[in-house]
Amino acid sequence: MKTDLPFKHENQKNFFNKIHPLTRFIFPFILIIPTLFQNDIFLILTVLIIVLILSLVLRLQLIEVLSRIKFIVGFLLLILIFIPFYVGENIVFNVNIGIQIIIYQEGIELMILIFLRVFTAALTFVVFFTSLTYSEFIEALITIRIIPSILVGSIIIMLHYIPILASSNKKVLEAQELRGKNMSKYSTKLKTHAFIMGKNLINNMERSERLYESLKMRGFTGKITFIPPRFRIIDYLIIIGTILFMIIIAYVINLQLLFQEVIFLFLP
Numbered sequence: 001m002k003t004d005l006p007f008k009h010e011n012q013k014n015f016f017n018k019i020h021p022l023t024r025f026i027f028p029f030i031l032i033i034p035t036l037f038q039n040d041i042f043l044i045l046t047v048l049i050i051v052l053i054l055s056l057v058l059r060l061q062l063i064e065v066l067s068r069i070k071f072i073v074g075f076l077l078l079i080l081i082f083i084p085f086y087v088g089e090n091i092v093f094n095v096n097i098g099i100q101i102i103i104y105q106e107g108i109e110l111m112i113l114i115f116l117r118v119f120t121a122a123l124t125f126v127v128f129f130t131s132l133t134y135s136e137f138i139e140a141l142i143t144i145r146i147i148p149s150i151l152v153g154s155i156i157i158m159l160h161y162i163p164i165l166a167s168s169n170k171k172v173l174e175a176q177e178l179r180g181k182n183m184s185k186y187s188t189k190l191k192t193h194a195f196i197m198g199k200n201l202i203n204n205m206e207r208s209e210r211l212y213e214s215l216k217m218r219g220f221t222g223k224i225t226f227i228p229p230r231f232r233i234i235d236y237l238i239i240i241g242t243i244l245f246m247i248i249i250a251y252v253i254n255l256q257l258l259f260q261e262v263i264f265l266f267l268p
Contacts, residue, residue: 007134016058016131020235025140028128030242032121034250041113042255048120055127065130069122076118083111 016024031051035044055062088104095101129137249255 007129007132007137018234019238020231021132021136021140022143022231023235023238024128024131025137025144026239027242028124030239030246032124034246035117035120038250039113040250040255041116042259043250044113044116044120045259046249046255047124048116051120051124051127058127058131060127060130065123065126068126069119072122073119076115080111080115083114084108 031047035047052062055065084103084107085101086104086107087110088106088108090105091102092105092108093101093103132140
């Protein structure tokens with residue numbers, strides 16, 4: 001279990017630091033929203049390629065990024081694996097082994113489409129949130145002025161406790177393994193995680209109340225004050241340019257033809 005949040009350290013610098021935090025916060029939404037309304041697998045692959053290129057530009061460890069979404073991918077596969085058995089009309093596989101098993105072509109295509117859509121969305125948000133520091137993320141939430149300040153305060157406290165709970169879980173698991181508990185099975189580790197998490201949540205409720213009371217005594221009202229940097233022309237240009245780019249690749253360019261031409265270009 002990860003004991004740190006998907007944000008970069010305050011002292012890590014790259015060219016993304018010159019872009020307003022709110023711009024970096026909005027950017028993944030601009031990339032992902034068109035893929036939710038277009039059943040175009042080539043559009044999703046294009047966004048995925050863009051995100052992978054940006055992860056290389058940001059010098060991210062791709063294995064580290066993928067490890068953060070492995071539970072989402074596993075849960076997603078567990079749900080989607082049943083779609084080809086029930087959705088569709090054109091049969092691609094039919095076998096009778098006491099019970100009839102039928103796999104439909106439309107179901108396979110829908111399964112691949114949903115998987116790529118969710119995988120690309122999860123990867124995009126993790127990559128772009130990794131370009132933000134924790135303070136920049138909070139700053140973006142405040143600047144956007146859609147989320148109430150009291151809710152932002154709750155998010156800050158929640159994010160504060162996620163690494164604490166994860167670190168506590170890790171320490172308890174390591175202590176149990178040192179005492180001889182067999183953790184080789186994934187199901188055993190998952191059950192142990194669930195038990196420890198439930199116990200830690202109960203134990204940390206009192207800690208949360210003490211933290212809130214201490215903040216309240218210092219004058220905390222739930223409203224967070226920030227003096228964010230001003231939006232510059234480059235930030236408006238990035239947002240407008242990205243929106244126009246997504247409109248072009250979603251509605252103007254024939255991405256299927258483009259992918260075919262690229263493949264033929266590299267084929268002998």
